[in-house]
Amino acid sequence: MEKRISEEKAHVTAILKGLILTITSLLRNIFLGDKPTIQYPEEKRQYSERLRGVHILNKREDGSPKCVACYMCATVCPAECITIEAGESSDKSIEKYPVRFEIDMLRCVFCGLCVDACPEEAIIMSKEYECSFYSISDSVYKKEFLMNRPSLEKGELGYRPEINPNLRGKGGKFLPFSFFSKNKS
Incomplete structure (x- = not known):
């Protein structure tokens, strides 16, 4: 009791x-x-400088995509939302280019692994976090749409890899992993 x-x-x-x-x-x-x-449409929350927002496909000076269709971003993507179709480039310095580059935003989990995996820094993420669609077909962002994002012109870039200059060798290329295993003391 x-x-x-x-x-x-x-x-x-x-x-x-x-x-x-x-x-x-x-x-x-x-x-x-x-x-x-927070009264959302009128007030907006302050987010980190490294916010993982909507993707941006970087361009070269000539306006072509910086992507070399290596499929690394599509391979590393846990949601399998990136679709790439490669084509042979007429430029000898570039072996391949993406004929088709699509990201299904309904499947994307905004993890940033595609940004980390890209050896050419062709794909980055913006600070845009508002993406709404009227139809399911609008949720698949095509290459042209990804290359002409308004946040790219405003300079509102979010998550992108911060490359340590010590990891680059002569000519700005990445050093091989064997280099680091030999130099461990």
Whole structure:
């Protein structure tokens, strides 16, 4: 009997602590105006500089995509939302280029692995986090749409790999992994 009374006291104490916390929060929000709610269309939340937003496909100076259709981004993507179709390039310095480059935004999980995997830094992410569609076909972003993002012109770039200059060798190329295993001390 005594055990049951002590258990009930513990429950009542926990309930009272919860009620006190809730009432304190309510009164603080009413009288101090400390509201946690953001009125979304009028007010926008501040996000990190490295926000993983909508993708951007970088362009070369001549306007062609920087992508060399190596399929690394499509291979590493856990959601399998990237579709690439490669074509032979007439430019001898570029072996392949993407004839078709699509990202299905309904499947994308915005993990940023495609950005990390790209050896040419052709794909980056913007700070745009609002993407809505009227139809499912609008959710598949094509190459032309990805290359002409408004955030690219505004300079609102979000997540992109920060390359350590020590990882690059002569000519700006990445050093092979064998280089690092030999130089461990």
